[in-house]
Amino acid sequence: MNRIINDPDYVVEDAIQGYLKAHPGIYQATDNPRVLKRPQAPIAGKVGVVTGGGSGHEPAFLGYMGKNMLDAVAIGEVFSSPTAGAFLDAFKAADGGAGVACLYGNYAGDNMNVKMAIKKATAAGITVKTVVANDDVASAPVSEIERRRGVAGEILMWKVGAAAAAQGYDLDGVITVAQKAIDRCxxxxxxxxxxxxxxxxxxxxxxxxxxxxxxxxxxxxxxxxxxxxxxxxxxxxxxxxxxxxxxxxxxxxxxxxxxxxxxxxxxxxxxxxxxxxxxxxxxxxxxxxxxxxxxxxxxxxxxxxxxxxxxxxxxxxxxxxxxxxxxxxxxxx
Amino acid sequence: MNRIINDPDYVVEDAIQGYLKAHPGIYQATDNPRVLKRPQAPIAGKVGVVTGGGSGHEPAFLGYMGKNMLDAVAIGEVFSSPTAGAFLDAFKAADGGAGVACLYGNYAGDNMNVKMAIKKATAAGITVKTVVANDDVASAPVSEIERRRGVAGEILMWKVGAAAAAQGYDLDGVITVAQKAIDRCxxxxxxxxxxxxxxxxxxxxxxxxxxxxxxxxxxxxxxxxxxxxxxxxxxxxxxxxxxxxxxxxxxxxxxxxxxxxxxxxxxxxxxxxxxxxxxxxxxxxxxxxxxxxxxxxxxxxxxxxxxxxxxxxxxxxxxxxxxxxxxxxxxxx
The missing domain is CATH 3.30.1180.20 (Dihydroxyacetone kinase; domain 2)
Known part of the structure; x- marks a missing residue:
């Protein structure tokens, strides 16, 4: 099929370069090539708001960083979870001492990698709490809502959670309202x-x-x-x-x-x-x-x-x- | 092919309804179903900035209305010029007494219909001046630059012309700077x-x-x-x-x-x-x-x-x- 790419194995790297170059005021590279952060992050005293997910969903996930939005994003291969290391580095990039809200979607790989990253973050003294989006009604019956996938409702969860953090909510407050947002999606x-x-x-x-x-x-x-x-x-x-x-x-x-x-x-x-x-x-x-x-x-x-x-x-x-x-x-x- | 439409003969009407409903603060219907204006238009003393063009290019053309952007847009069938009547009604919707800048693309149908609309606008006491975008280098050699089509550079022409109008430029000033913008595209x-x-x-x-x-x-x-x-x-x-x-x-x-x-x-x-x-x-x-x-x-x-x-x-x-x-x-x- 006809595509506008270079090496198919490097589409993620190449797209990240595009975001970095197109929006220099929004994105800053980090030591981890699969983690971008806002130049302002971490902001002392503000809850850091992080997500992560596979590539190929642009502008999700990295496109939702910016003013009153996400502080750092972990980036996975096409349609694959970011690594635990990328989530961990995103937490570190976003933590301004008030903890990190990791707002992500319910997929097996992401669940596993976020869990591992939180273990290491805790050991490093960073408090991370999560909301797991599950807004896709088609992916399981309501009686098994915890099996449902997160889809576009994640954007509204990020919007609400990040706005709350920007308004000075503490970590529990951000988590509570982000959970409410996705529960209502x-x-x-x-x-x-x-x-x-x-x-x-x-x-x-x-x-x-x-x-x-x-x-x-x-x-x-x-x-x-x-x-x-x-x-x-x-x-x-x-x-x-x-x-x-x-x-x-x-x-x-x-x-x-x-x-x-x-x-x-x-x-x-x-x-x-x-x-x-x-x-x-x-x-x-x-x-x-x-x-x-x-x-x-x-x-x-x-x-x-x-x-x-x-x-x-x-x-x-x-x-x-x-x-x-x-x-x-x-x-x- | 697979499409998300209703009646293929009414895609323009249906898309206009979508824009009106999705962005009520940006768009207001007019008596002409193929003309949308900002609710604020006409703004007394401000140069009205108008464009028009065929449908199927969304968000062009109607998506570029709003604060510091276009005041009114004439909407054509898919890939076809708006009628002279639609251009005229867009001029009327945008004219706040300081004249109208019609910034549009170089296509035979648009040229003809804008010309006819200007004749009627003049008779109605509205001064309209134009800039005709011709930024597509592929459409004719530079020696015949006046034959070139207007393409995405039109967006920057609208941005510049509308910003100038918002900043208080008079009609000749808006036209001059919009012409400069497209000449540099x-x-x-x-x-x-x-x-x-x-x-x-x-x-x-x-x-x-x-x-x-x-x-x-x-x-x-x-x-x-x-x-x-x-x-x-x-x-x-x-x-x-x-x-x-x-x-x-x-x-x-x-x-x-x-x-x-x-x-x-x-x-x-x-x-x-x-x-x-x-x-x-x-x-x-x-x-x-x-x-x-x-x-x-x-x-x-x-x-x-x-x-x-x-x-x-x-x-x-x-x-x-x-x-x-x-x-x-x-x-x-």
Missing amino acids: RSIGAGLSSCTIPAVGKPNFHIEPGTMEIGIGHHGEPGIEVIPTQSAKEMAATMLNFVLAEQAASPPPEVVVLVSGLGATPVMELYIYYAEVEKLLTEKGIRVHRALVGNYFTSLEMMGVTLTVMTLDDELKKLVDLPTQAPGLMQGE | RSIGAGLSSCTIPAVGKPNFHIEPGTMEIGIGHHGEPGIEVIPTQSAKEMAATMLNFVLAEQAASPPPEVVVLVSGLGATPVMELYIYYAEVEKLLTEKGIRVHRALVGNYFTSLEMMGVTLTVMTLDDELKKLVDLPTQAPGLMQGE
């Missing part, structure tokens, strides 16, 4: 094409033209069902049903809606899809406080879309509204 | 796949897998040459050579670099490509003052990239740096 994806890890060279899953997979994961993990491709209106209804099924509807909440393309979805189509989501929410009396529509959490060149809805309370609203300057999420007053 | 695209207008249903051009077309236009207009797909490093060199050939290199200028995906290019690959561009510029002693890397000016689901370089002077630097809040270009202090 539900997400689901729909894939309309597969994608190919550059170093592998062929897709590890397949979506038949004319069909789409509801509930597909960010790495092509199998979804709930494969169905003929629906109209944007039908897709919005199908996906919103899953997402709202577990969210308190009485009284109708205010929500943040995040619609992300998976990499190869035209921006035009993301907005067509969002219009249908908004119509359905309005019919249910649910008010959209803020909408994010764009390529926020991608899967290489997958064609498709994810839908995330987060219900708000006053605290979350205030934190969601705090301006941010991160390449993945620029937000003014 | 050179762009080129490379296409790695074709795209399909939804209402047509099949691509009107073809790119063989394993090849790419250097100089391709935003609507699939033929480029300079079709060559085997290069590495990101080679592509950057090939494209930068075209772009820098006409730009003063002594003394080495400071520049803005805009790398835009064409719709289906993974974000990761845009950053890999940018890293190579920056390396080559640094080797030539050229300093990047600001880099924009993302899906800024797309062509539906085309895979590929455009490169724009604008050389700066002190005035342009100040205007480029002014914070903006537009869905397509959020820029902080």
Whole structure:
């Protein structure tokens, strides 16, 4: 397939160079080539906010560093967890003496590596607490919610947790509110094409033209069902049903809606899809406080879309509204 | 092909609804369904800044409305000029008594419709002056520069012109500085796949897998040459050579670099490509003052990239740096 890369084995290194060069005010290299930090980090007395994850999801994860956002990020191979060493070095880069909140997604590799990194960080005198995102409703039934994967809702968890840290919350406070943020997020994806890890060279899953997979994961993990491709209106209804099924509807909440393309979805189509989501929410009396529509959490060149809805309370609203300057999420007053 | 749309004949209407609903603080509908304006427009005493163009290039053109950006936009069918009536209504929506700067791209349909709209605007007592973007070096030799198309450099022309208007420049001042901005922009695209207008249903051009077309236009207009797909490093060199050939290199200028995906290019690959561009510029002693890397000016689901370089002077630097809040270009202090 046609790609814009150099050596397929070095796409992560090359992309990191791009981020460093494109946004010198946002990123600083560290001694670990798989850890970037803000030039300002660590900030004395502020809780450090860290995440980490596999590459190929740009702007996630590293794109969410910046003012009022993440302090340091551990970067993995394409679709693979960062190493324990990278998580540890990210903790060290972010710790300003008030501890570190590690806000990451629920995948086996990440869970294992974060756990090992925390053991070493504790030995080095750094307090690290975690929130593990599990917003993907398609990845396990609600009775086994702890098995669910973290997907685009992570962005809202980072936004809220990092805003709280910037506002002076202590470590327990940051953890509590980041946990609340992800607890109030539900997400689901729909894939309309597969994608190919550059170093592998062929897709590890397949979506038949004319069909789409509801509930597909960010790495092509199998979804709930494969169905003929629906109209944007039908897709919005199908996906919103899953997402709202577990969210308190009485009284109708205010929500943040995040619609992300998976990499190869035209921006035009993301907005067509969002219009249908908004119509359905309005019919249910649910008010959209803020909408994010764009390529926020991608899967290489997958064609498709994810839908995330987060219900708000006053605290979350205030934190969601705090301006941010991160390449993945620029937000003014 | 797999798309996220409703009726292919109504993708423009549906996408406009998405923009209106996603960004209610940015957009206001007008009596003309193909014209959106800022809620604040017209602003008394400020030069109104307007553009217009075909759909399918989102976030161009309507995504560049907002604070310190465009006041009103005329919206065409997919890959087609807005009507003269839409341009006229956009002028009316933007005119606060200080005249309107219409900053648009050099295409036959747009030229004709803007001309007709200006005739009617003049009759209605609105002064409109224009700058016609022609930054695409691939579309004609420099000896016939007036034949060249406008491409992603338009974004920098809008940024500069709108910033000048926001800073209180009069109409002639806005036109002069927007003209300077586009005169200092050179762009080129490379296409790695074709795209399909939804209402047509099949691509009107073809790119063989394993090849790419250097100089391709935003609507699939033929480029300079079709060559085997290069590495990101080679592509950057090939494209930068075209772009820098006409730009003063002594003394080495400071520049803005805009790398835009064409719709289906993974974000990761845009950053890999940018890293190579920056390396080559640094080797030539050229300093990047600001880099924009993302899906800024797309062509539906085309895979590929455009490169724009604008050389700066002190005035342009100040205007480029002014914070903006537009869905397509959020820029902080």
